[in-house]
Amino acid sequence: MTMKPAARPACAHFSSGPCAKIPGWSPHLLNTESLGRSHRSSLGKARLKRAIALTREVLEVPDTHLIGIVPASDTGAVEMAMWSLLGPRPVDMLAWESFGEGWVSDVTKQLKLRDARRITAPYGELPDLATVDFDHDVVFTWNGTTSGVRVPDAKWIDADRRGLTICDATSAAFAQALDFEKLDVVTFSWQKVLGGEGAHGVLILGPRAVARLESHVPGWPMPKIFRLTSGGKLIAGIFEGETINTPSMLCVEDYILALEWAQSVGGLRGLIKRADANAAVVQGWIDGRDFASNLAQLPETRSNTSVCLTLKADESVPKKMVKLLEAERAAFDIGSYRDAPPGLRIWCGATVETSDLEALMPWLDWAFAQAAAG
Template identity: 70%
Template sequence: MTSTTKPGLRPANPNFSSGPCAKRPGWSLEGLADAPLGRSHRAKIGKDKLALAIDLTREVLQVPADYRIGIVPASDTGAVEMALWSLLGEHGVDMVAWESFGAGWVTDVVKQLKLADVRTFEAPYGELPDLSKIDFDRDVVFTWNGTTSGVRVADADFIPADRKGLTICDATSAAFAQRLDFAKLDVVTYSWQKALGGEGAHGVLILSPRAVERLLTYKPAWPLPKIFRLTSGGKLIEGIFKGETINTPSMLCVEDYIDALNWAKSIGGLDTLIARADANAAVVEKHVAQSDWLGNLAIDPATRSNTSVCLSIVDPAVTSLGAEALAAFAKAMVSALDKEGVAYDIGAYRDAPPGLRIWCGATVETSDLEALMPWLDWAFETQKAALKAAA
């Protein structure tokens, strides 16, 4: 039994938000002093910075040499939408979703693009759909890691190497924390503000040679706004993949992204980033295993995220009160932790079941998660005591 006595140890950094995520350890504004502020992104210095960001992305994320990497507007959302609107429509498409963002891509394809041949495979929060039913002779759209459910694909073994369709993967809370099998992925997207703790508003679009071929041989039936256009005159706009962005980027944000990538290199690259996220998630997993009130939203341990870890309140005394009371209880816990300054922004996503969501990516220190765990118990016991007092 835990106590309503406050723990003595506090996390040194209470930022556990799932986006924007915690800055890298040791981050400071002084690290951005080299940003070419007040300069054009089209000047040589601006282009060089953007090209460096792309080169470092390829190195740290281990992107194949023949894949193109572009910096695009509107975060991961912009990158995904560019792919959907530019590539879909030539073939039937299988849409795979198990949380809110994946469901959003389903809505866009069905209700906005209004494609005629769409199949949808969905699962409730905490589960994966039956991936064996996907037809990879069609185009396939899926998220690698469900940010709002804490459920990820364990690997890309379910994708055949000899597929005929394209695979479009929203990897925004997986990149830099989980190993992406690029040979099985034709489009990969993510945003800077996730796993490396960068600033918002910028996305990354990674295209395989097969995706580039589709762009060059297929013209959608609908008009594309300028911000989505990846080709011109039947040719790929190569500048996008060399740092000549479609619209004006923030050079301060670019510098921050470069800073994060350099930090990732300095600690050992992708292997170390993954190991840090795994170690962080293990702290939470251990605490859940020892808890009588806390559970994992993700049912299958093999598909549990090591970044956006989503937790449920399973104490019958609380869950028996009904969904509305459970949501209020979880919200009160989150508020109490926020007021104590020990955990910010760890409430479940608004469309997800009530509970907690704790970011465990590589920019979070394991020691901070270890310090946080007793505070979760304190918040639960405090709110449960208040519930009893009010009864």
């Protein structure tokens, strides 16, 4: 009989979104001067510009690309890009998990683009990237949050492409190296790798995307919340801290705090190193168990953030494990996504301490033994 571990993780927050706050987080660390002030005041704009500047620095976004803070989290940023940019060319829609499938559905059922091609793969696999036509626009997720499968790099993207690449990078940004020379649009939200608060997204546009915005008029009505141009010209203020709708300055300050913490741990390289070390702990546990497998079949496609596991057991076992671990306060919110195969999903992003994952692993053994025994 597997004994119940004596020690618990110091922080049991392993949710894949919203994710764990930065180590040592406290509301007392937040700069509160902007709270209760207009986001259009000189102070409000300065803090929003600070968030944009830190994003560029930490994420290593080249000066050729614009960065804007937009409403409705990563979902809002992706929808804004698709509604504003798609239409002039056929589009290849890549999907290998639920969020990618969501973008496929929106393009085919809402925008009703006839020249939309689905290139898909089941959970655990990548589609055949060699079949992508870069004369088309291409929409894809860099890291499949609900499958734990990521693209290994950007080598498959044609540098001389004629279409645009629109990349949902919400669970990859700040943990995986994004090649901005190959990405015309990048989106993410604050509540993933940096553990920020929800409801705000980031939209990064390269020069090819800006050129498309200023030369293309969408063939459908554009909600105000999606509008990036006025009179055929880019609304530059969006990328200078003038948000489309009112942001939460409390969330902005929390994001700035997380970005400053990211600088303190070595910037992008430090963040990637932390996520890699965390994922290695979970993979090491998987490798030592005959009842657990990484849902991502190929090592080079395995996520270092949303690590997804399947278990050789009745599908009720992972659900029982989740309840047992929550009751013991050893792990919160590690069940697989509702559309994914039954299993566990353990967040390994940079705000998670490696020592907490090391403490969690014996609890997985205990919970599995308890759940499998009935």
